[in-house]
Amino acid sequence: MPNTFLNNLNWRFATKKFDPKKKISAKNLDQILKAIQLTPSSYGLQPYHIIVVTDQKLKDKIKKYSFLQSQVSDCSHLLIFCTRTDLKKRINDYIDLVSDGNKLKKINLQGFKLMTMTQVGKLKTPEALTWSAKQTYLALGFAMAACAELKIDSCPMEGFMPKQVDKLLKLPTYLKSVVLLPIGYRAQGPEHPKFRYPKNDLFSQK
Numbered sequence: 001m002p003n004t005f006l007n008n009l010n011w012r013f014a015t016k017k018f019d020p021k022k023k024i025s026a027k028n029l030d031q032i033l034k035a036i037q038l039t040p041s042s043y044g045l046q047p048y049h050i051i052v053v054t055d056q057k058l059k060d061k062i063k064k065y066s067f068l069q070s071q072v073s074d075c076s077h078l079l080i081f082c083t084r085t086d087l088k089k090r091i092n093d094y095i096d097l098v099s100d101g102n103k104l105k106k107i108n109l110q111g112f113k114l115m116t117m118t119q120v121g122k123l124k125t126p127e128a129l130t131w132s133a134k135q136t137y138l139a140l141g142f143a144m145a146a147c148a149e150l151k152i153d154s155c156p157m158e159g160f161m162p163k164q165v166d167k168l169l170k171l172p173t174y175l176k177s178v179v180l181l182p183i184g185y186r187a188q189g190p191e192h193p194k195f196r197y198p199k200n201d202l203f204s205q206k
């Protein structure tokens with residue numbers, strides 16, 4: 001089957017059983033992380049941080065906070081998608097990084113700064129979390145698509161206890177875990193045929 005985007009989306013499934021012996025190469029991991037890095041985000045602020053866990057003891061502990069779902073401990077790498085609430089700092093960092101010491105570039109970015117500080121910099125923590133989480137889920141989607149292209153299996157997971165995981169990982173207060181992505185190689189195929197709502201349910205034209 002040709003390696004097309006749609007074929008890859010048909011190939012992938014939320015993998016429940018990973019083969020714990022099969023590990024992802026450093027090169028493939030790098031490509032998946034690159035896809036996350038290239039994911040578009042609102043204003044380009046990329047308000048997330050992804051923790052890549054390979055330590056088996058840590059994966060086992062996280063499994064306990066994931067309703068014992070075996071994907072967490074049997075995967076090759078566990079990606080923990082965390083969302084950021086430090087948006088003011090994020091905007092200032094963006095301007096510093098983009099202008100790269102060039103004063104004129106920094107001055108030219110003042111309009112952007114004013115707009116983003118007004119639109120998102122002012123958000124209080126709960127709203128900042130909601131806004132940042134939307135961006136984080138885009139990165140999750142791109143990561144899953146990149147995995148599928150590399151014939152690497154993955155399972156998006158919200159079935160875990162974020163507060164306990166954040167505590168275990170000693171996350172700073174501006175970072176909150178929102179979704180997990182165990183990645184690796186399937187031990188078995190899907191248990192059920194793929195279900196999707198029909199096109200006339202999902203789409204309409206005007």
Ligand SMILES: Cc1cc2nc3c(=O)[nH]c(=O)nc-3n(C[C@H](O)[C@H](O)[C@H](O)COP(=O)(O)O)c2cc1C
Nearest residue numbers: 012013014015016069155156157158159160179194
């Ligand atoms: C945000 C999100 C959270 C999910 N959480 C879990 C989970 O905790 N455990 C699990 O086994 N599957 C989880 N899934 C997988 C979905 O059940 C699965 O993607 C959906 O049923 C479609 O099946 P498919 O991915 O195999 O095509 C999650 C999927 C998404 C997108």
